[in-house]
Amino acid sequence: MANSGIQLLGFFLSLIGIVGLIIGTILPQWKMSAYIGDNIITAVAMYQGLWMSCAFQSTGQLQCKIYDSILQLDSSLQATRALMIVGIIVSIAGLGVACMGMKCTTCGGTDKLRKSRVAMTGGIILLVGGLCAIVACSWFAHNVIRAFYNPYTPVNTKFEFGAAIFIAWGGSLLDVLGGSMLAASCPRKKQVSKYPSMGSSRSGPPSSAKEYV
Helix, strand or coil, rough: CCHHHHHHHHHHHHHHHHHHHHHHHHHHCEEEEECCCCHHCEEEEEEECCCEEEEECCCEEEEEEEECCCCCHHHHHHHHHHHHHHHHHHHHHHHHHHHHHHHHCCCCCCCCCHHHHHHHHHHHHHHHHHHHHHHHHHHHHHHHHHHHHHCCCCHHHHHEEHHHCCCCCCCHHHHHHHHHHCCCCCCCCCCCCCCCCHHHHCCCCCCCCCCCC
């Protein structure tokens, strides 16, 4: 029961993590305009994501524009896109593999050891997907920090972290945590003792002598 509970907990944590990855990838608030220096009071707040850039005006109007050409984008943004998409696809595949190997499902056969190994394989795939997303978020954050502290960057064009990157970070960590639980749920083989038990060693061979009254 404990092993099955760990598998269920890991499955749901990974599922929530994948949902967080998808939401974080779609949202445009990966970085937002920083309110420093002369940019403290402004009527427009700028947001930039992986797929579009948005301008939020003080009147409450939000205008977004999808990036026109992939080739015109920065190479780091293209790499972040690719890693996030790969992380989501790999995590979904790992969740499907883990679902077939869980004890509470019947789609993977009746062999418990084989199902546990399939669940462990799914957990390892989830770990790979979560690590891809963590690398993508950390790389994007590093570029934002480097541009923020660059003295040659104009004050009005400096950005800081938005809400979407934190959602993606949280989803990737949940994905890794759930994958770790699934990968660690494989039971060990029972070791068979090489020596006979004490009871069998003490008892001698059955006597073939006839008993006379």
